[in-house]
Amino acid sequence: MTHTPRLPFLAGLPLAVAAGLMMPVQGRINGALGTALADGIGAAVVSFSTGLVVMIVISLVLPRGRAGLAQILPAVRERRFPPYFVLAGCIGAFFVFAQSFTIGVLGVALFTVAAVTGQTLSGLLVDRIGIGPAGRRSITGIRVLGSVLTVAAVAWAVSPRFSGAGAGMSDLLVPVLVPVLAGFLMSFQQAMNGTAAVHYGTPIAATLMNFIAGAVLLWAAWLVKVAVAGPGNALPGEWWYYLGGPMGCVFIGVGALLVRSLGVLVTGLGMIAGQLLGSLGLDLAFPSPGAVVELPTVLGTLLTLAAIVLASLPWPRGVLGRGRGPAAR
Numbered sequence: 001m002t003h004t005p006r007l008p009f010l011a012g013l014p015l016a017v018a019a020g021l022m023m024p025v026q027g028r029i030n031g032a033l034g035t036a037l038a039d040g041i042g043a044a045v046v047s048f049s050t051g052l053v054v055m056i057v058i059s060l061v062l063p064r065g066r067a068g069l070a071q072i073l074p075a076v077r078e079r080r081f082p083p084y085f086v087l088a089g090c091i092g093a094f095f096v097f098a099q100s101f102t103i104g105v106l107g108v109a110l111f112t113v114a115a116v117t118g119q120t121l122s123g124l125l126v127d128r129i130g131i132g133p134a135g136r137r138s139i140t141g142i143r144v145l146g147s148v149l150t151v152a153a154v155a156w157a158v159s160p161r162f163s164g165a166g167a168g169m170s171d172l173l174v175p176v177l178v179p180v181l182a183g184f185l186m187s188f189q190q191a192m193n194g195t196a197a198v199h200y201g202t203p204i205a206a207t208l209m210n211f212i213a214g215a216v217l218l219w220a221a222w223l224v225k226v227a228v229a230g231p232g233n234a235l236p237g238e239w240w241y242y243l244g245g246p247m248g249c250v251f252i253g254v255g256a257l258l259v260r261s262l263g264v265l266v267t268g269l270g271m272i273a274g275q276l277l278g279s280l281g282l283d284l285a286f287p288s289p290g291a292v293v294e295l296p297t298v299l300g301t302l303l304t305l306a307a308i309v310l311a312s313l314p315w316p317r318g319v320l321g322r323g324r325g326p327a328a329r
Contacts, residue, residue, distance in 0.1 A: 020274020039232030146311025157300025
């Protein structure tokens with residue numbers, strides 16, 4: 001059985017940031033598609049379905065993709081990893097649900113902070129219990145400090161948008177728990193995909209299975225929605241509406257590849273940094289309604305990068321913690 005390679009830290013972390021850059025672009029595209037369709041779930045179905053088509057083509061055309069396809073059934077049948085790991089894509093579908101149903105109430109800023117908080121906390125937990133292919137990584141003081149600073153930096157970066165929230169905090173308590181849970185589950189998704197990728201021999205097969213599970217769940221939800229409320233508008237003709245799914249293929253595949261080298265926490269933090277940098281670039285180059293770029297936006301983004309470096313570097317033993325470095329196993 002072939003295994004996915006480990007990437008050196010200096011190559012892996014920039015790759016995580018680069019993958020994260022695509023996430024706000026995908027969000028902008030899917031948001032525009034949801035508006036055009038008047039159907040948020042329908043937009044998610046289109047995104048997952050186009051991504052699934054791309055992954056099927058890649059899996060059939062590339063030799064490594066075909067080799068990965070041949071390993072899927074044996075890996076599941078021989079229980080090389082827990083069988084429920086093949087359902088990791090359902091977590092991505094749930095995240096899309098969370099976006100569809102809570103951003104209208106919470107706003108983009110509060111949703112982002114809630115999701116990042118959940119993802120950062122679970123990144124520490126998943127690394128500690130060793131679900132991902134990198135094995136167990138100790139919770140050192142440095143890693144906790146870097147995680148807390150990341151959440152604070154993201155909150156600072158998006159703080160100029162908080163002024164638009166109209167609901168009281170008591171009204172937001174229950175809705176805010178949904179993106180916290182969605183973000184919390186994202187680290188588990190990355191760990192599950194990364195472990196599956198090791199046993200398939202390639203992240204291509206893991207990404208394909210991710211899109212199959214997510215597409216099935218979203219299609220089922222959309223059919224229920226159509227039965228209750230009817231379909232939305234017809235599909236738009238512009239080609240760029242359909243780029244969200246292929247972009248998802250990139251950052252899901254990259255995440256599955258990197259968690260073996262960087263661990264779940266650092267991979268997630270790197271993508272968060274890329275997401276903030278991509279959002280900043282989009283808001284500067286192609287501002288959307290409600291986009292706000294102020295000094296806290298820029299400084300919070302830079303602080304996020306510093307926090308990720310703090311949590312990622314191989315600090316000497318005994319620095320703010322008794323762990324055996326960032327990769328205690």
